[in-house]
Amino acid sequence: MRKISVVLLLLVSVLMLVSCKKKDGSDGTGVKLKLVLWDINQATYVPVLLEEYKKLRPDVEIEIINIPASDYIEKVNVMLSGGDDSDIITVKDIPEYASMVTKKQLDSLDGYIKKDKYDLSAYSGVPDELRVDNVLFALPFRSDFWILYYNKEAFDKAGVDYPSNDMTWSEYEAIARKVTSGAGADKVYGSHHHTWRSTVQLGTFQDGKNTAISKDYSFMAPVYNMVTGMQKDGIIMDYASLKAGNIHYSGLFYNKQIAMLPMGTWFIGTLMSKVKEGVTDVKWGIARFPHPDGVKAGTTAGTLASLAINAKSKNKKEAWEFIKFFCGPDGAKVLAGAGSLPAIRNEDVINVLSSRDGFPKECAGALETSTVRLELPMHPKVSQIEQILNEEHELIMTDSVTVDKGLSSMTKRVNEVLSK
Amino acid sequence: MMKMLNLNDIKNYRISSSWKNVFKKTLIYAVLSAGSLIMILPFLWMLSASFKLEKDVFRYPFTWIPETFQWINYMKIWKKIPFLLFSFNTIKLSVIITFLQLLTSSFAAYAFAKLKFRGRNFLFLCYIGTIAIPWQVYMVPQYIMMRHLGLNDTHLSLILLQAFTPFGVFLMRQFYLSIPNELLDAARIDGLNEYQIYFKIMLPLSKPALASLTIFTFVFVWNDFMGPLIYFTSDKVKTIQLGLRMFIQQYSADYSLIMAASLVSLIPVLILFLALQRFFIEGIATTGVKG
Amino acid sequence: MNKKGNTSLLYNKRLVAYSFLLPNFIGFAVFTLIPVVFALALSLMNWDGANEITFAGLKNFRELISDETFRISLLNTFYYSAGTVPLTIICSLGLALLLNQPIKGRNAIRAVYFFPYVASLVAVAVVWNMILNPTMGPVNEILQKVFHIAKPPRWSASVDWAMPTVIIVSIWKNMGYYMIIYLAGLQGIPRELYEAAKVDGAGNLQCFFRITLPMLTPSTFFVSIMLTISCFKIFDLIFVMTGGGPGRATNVLVVHAYNVAFKNFNFGYSSAISLVLFIIVLCITIIQFRMEKKWVSYF
CATH class of the missing domain: 3.40.190.10 (Periplasmic binding protein-like II)
Structure with a gap:
């Protein structure tokens, strides 16, 4: 018994010491954006996009918060209820979006869109379906049907x-x-x-x-x-x-x-x-x-994955800049190149997808849609x-x-x- | 005289009941091995699945022995997620929490079982009462509190949360109750103070209870999923159970890898069980105290 | 002088008691008791998890009365507990008795029975659902081919069998742990008792009922309390195995409370459900403690 207790005590103290390693703080310059999403290992386009964004904005550092897909909604809910200040939240489905909007956890994007004169027409009407009382809280980047x-x-x-x-x-x-x-x-x-x-x-x-x-x-x-x-x-x-x-x-x-x-x-x-x-x-x-x-x-019928700004974020402007890039035409091409369907689906994007090796080319017509309902x-x-x-x-x-x-x-x- | 009688007894016993004995033994073995098979079968299924290609895991009809053994699955789990880091985190949390749990709850249990103080029953009712409340109900208030303390996404949050559970106090108290008061009174007369009694008499006597609390706490922390899910966000603090969930993606799931990782993560707990087994089974026989 | 000495002695005694309690109590009070009290107080409030908390009075409790899902989940909780508690006790006691016999390979067999308790729930749920799969599972195949049952149960996929399935898996998983507690209890029975009984001419059966069972009552008491509490707050197993389905066939109180809180964002109502659960469990536990003196014997 005594031997075991001694071993245990030693083990605990070693573990405590190991855990007390200092956290590495940021160097002070630049902005750090926290992006909450799921399945980072699966979404091959995310690392590519982050790399591209780094070239565009070397002063912005993106920290990924990766959550298992099956428990994404519970975890995000608890985080937000607790006052988490992650900057960009990925919205997984409509019920989650609806709840975050009613709980006032997201910021409206309309102001930014108006200021930047950001063109929503490329999204073929999808953002309209996301409007709550005519206010838009999220911008889609991926739209599967x-x-x-x-x-x-x-x-x-x-x-x-x-x-x-x-x-x-x-x-x-x-x-x-x-x-x-x-x-x-x-x-x-x-x-x-x-x-x-x-x-x-x-x-x-x-x-x-x-x-x-x-x-x-x-x-x-x-x-x-x-x-x-x-x-x-x-x-x-x-x-x-x-x-x-x-x-x-x-x-x-x-x-x-x-x-x-x-x-x-x-x-x-x-x-x-x-x-x-x-x-x-x-x-x-x-x-x-x-x-x-x-x-x-x-x-x-289709489902959307969108990005939204956390109402508690401290870097809202930077967050919007990132969203604009991720959900915009540049992001769309990267997504299509990775075999995913972006929310912006012009001919360019479809061509990128259907010209990929292994895509049944004669079937490209299947990706043309007349109406996509949520x-x-x-x-x-x-x-x-x-x-x-x-x-x-x-x-x-x-x-x-x-x-x-x-x-x-x-x-x-x-x-x-x-x-x- | 005594010795002779005993010897005769044994001889008679052998002759009269050897057949009955054999029959009894066979029956016990038959029941136990049938039971063992039921216990083990799901694990054999896991083992078999862990060696298969993902697409064949649920293929019908089921084959127990895969056509080709995908040993690579056992390599993949270390590469696809930082399994080593996750294992280390899990071990660290389990050991620290178990240790604190053992220490503080056996301490508190001694007060509940053997000392008299005002409000004892009420306090004990509080302890028992909180056991009865499912964690899912108060996890949000708890999380908000931890956030205010700035502890979320650290191991400390989970340690503080799980090291003082009332279950441990309850288990230890029930055990201490069965230790006769006369033993303690004698020690008090001998001039031992309560701390000495606790360390010199209670602790050595309570090995079996401590061993079973160790197993309980360790297994709980080891397999806990919701706690780490809620409190840990960055990869460097995550645990094995969270890692397992990473194999389940939005539109697909790697069940062969889940099975492989689950089996690997079983090993340390089993070793712990085998190491502690003698404590909760043999330790008490000599003391004549039971739990 | 004497009196003063007495009070200071008493005072000292109390201080000693508190010093034993304190390390655990501080952690317990801060990190468990306060959030629990807060959560229970929420049952009188409206809260969606983000906006302001407003006072609701007894609204949440009135809602309980007309909530069909609450009624179903309450009954299911009783069903699950009534099935699991006695069966687990019988199985684990039986196992402990068998594994207390001097047989070869005892330690290994004990480890085998302990195996399921250690296994991760995600894997366990998947495996059992597969083994009990209505059309592809080996169990139904055996039932059909060996026992010629034309329509074997559809297990977790049928409204009638889903709960028994969960109960079976729960017993399978937890039996090993309670077996350990019983084994420990069995070791504590002094051998002289049996020897004395044998001399008096008592048979095996008599020994079991007159000595083993009564001597094991403290273990049984502990096991029954822990089992009852854990059965009433069952969540994980059901959540991963059936998700409360099919339909609402295995929806239990905590699953309902969880859905209300994390799908409907009605934390106040969720707390009201839990408060009912809490009161039920507390009543049962208090009754068990009251009856303790009647049947539990601490020798």
Whole structure:
């Protein structure tokens, strides 16, 4: 016992000493900006952009605060509640944005935009959707939208034409049934709906008549019936197994177990690099997202990643300068070069992306969009409603309730929240 | 005479119950090994997954033995994240917190169990009461306080937070209660003061409780995720559990690496367990005191 | 003189007691007690985590009554605790009894049973969900092929089975730790007691009920209190395994409080939920302490 205590004491004191090493302070000149973001290892464009910015503004030092993606929102919330003074906050999704705006944690960008006469038209209307009471609090740098990936070999084998850029949801269902083949370990599923709520619900928003916040969700029934029907017939994999197994769509696509995959454009960059690394030799193509009858082809839904200025920042002007660069045309090219879709999507940028090695050139048309709707609209109660939608979605997809019952419970619960 | 009787007893016992004994032993072994298999199975799954390509981890049908062994996964975890630094941070935090926890809570527990003072019951109720409150509820007020003290993003914040948990006091108090008062009274008559009693009598007697508190605290700090998530922002202070989360990205996750890193991070705790095992199992048998 | 001596002695005694308490108490009061009191006081306030705190009176508690999710999560919490506490006690006690036998490789086997307690939760949740996967998991494969059960449970993906699944994993994970506490307790039972009983002609079963079980009551008392408290505040395991789903099937109080605080930014309401939890746990604990004298014997 005594020996152990002595060893322990020694260990503790050594560790204490080691930990008391002095922190290196800044040299006093120049500004230090703190940028909060997630997945720094994954976003290859960030280091490139920081390097470029350093050339532009050698007096500004950027400190990265890297947070795991799965816990990003919790961590940022606690930080901001505690009065953290990080300068630039990356906004991950609309519920988070809405909450930060209502909590007055972000600074309006309108003043800077007016002063610099910064041109917002390049963003094709996206900033307008981010306005709250006509005030803009964040500028998008990355804007992903939903497309349809497919495995060419599966289609060749089944003798079915590749999905086209103008395809309705019922056409999509029909070819999904056609390309399904095999059984057991060799089974190739016609398509794949990942466990996210959006893989089903997006199809119900495309016509623009409804959004995720509604007083009556019965409009979702047709798409839910289609997807649950496909699930019952084994055209797509069972939701419950995917969810419980944490099964990721990428592995299934690399292993050629699925013929089609409705998914966001974020997967393009990953797919290209995995093919290059030799992880998979899947021959892939992309097409525009399927759409409901009577809706223009190229209508899809999207998500944004934006930068915003923390209301508690002490270097707001410098922060704005950085945001202007990161979200602007120069930043956009770097993003596209890394295989990601920037918020500014002019021809230049698309060319940079589609001319990258490994991009299926004949499919560049799939990246042309006519309307991109936000997955979730701005609303002060959007996160609470999203929670309800997710819960009921889970119940419908696991076959715990019927489609109609699930949707009516969704309606009832959302109305309760809205009326409060 | 006594000796003879004993010998006879043993002989009789052997003859009459050797078959019964064999049967009993076999049964125990059967139950224990079936149980062990259930205990171990998930770890075998982890082991197998840690040697696979990411895309094959969840492939159906599942193969227990990967086609090709991706030893490189065990190299990758050191390169993709600063695993060595994270391990060092985790060890540092676990050791310091465990040490402080042992020291202060056994100290306080002695007062709660063996000394009389005004407000003892109320104070103890406060301790127990806070055990009952989930940390998620007060983590924001706590964080705000730490920020005002300028301690966020330092190891000190987590040390201060976790070194004085009421659980340790409770565990030690329950153990001390079972040490007979007569022992202490005798020592007092012999002229020992309370500090001497604590160091000379209580501490040596409480090895098993201290050992199990060590394990509990160490494992808690080692596997804690929310605490480090909330308090640590820069890479140089982060822990293994935060590192594991870095393998889960927004649109993808490297589960083979998560499994590899989890298995590696298991090793130090297991060593600790094996080293301490004899304390909480054999230490008390000689004293006749139990916890 | 005498009287004065007595009071100063008493005073001294108290000082000694406080000096034992102080190192822990300062840390505990500053870093735990104050934030806890603050958090509980929030139950009477409105706070979104950023803007000003305003007084809300009993509004948050009135809201609890009509909150369906709160009712569901309260019931789920009781369900989880009622399943986990007794089963964990039985399993860990049984294990301790088995591993107390003089058998070969005892230390190694003990380590094996302790393994799960040490493992990181993220990995554990993934692995168990895979092993119990409704269509691809080995468990259901065995149930179908060996036991010919046509429709095996869908485990964490079904409303009815999600909670039992979480309970099973929780027992698997924590059993080893409580086994250790019981093992320590078993070592403390003087052997003479058994020898005396054997001489009196008592059988194994009688020994167990007359000696082992009563002598273990202090351990059982401690285990049951710790288990009850930790079951009522269960969060991590459920959060990583099911996220409270499917639907709200495994939504427990702390998960609900967490969602209310970090998704809806209603810290006041979240505190009200926790206060209810706190009161329930406190009542149970006080009852346990009251009953301590009736069944726990400190020899």
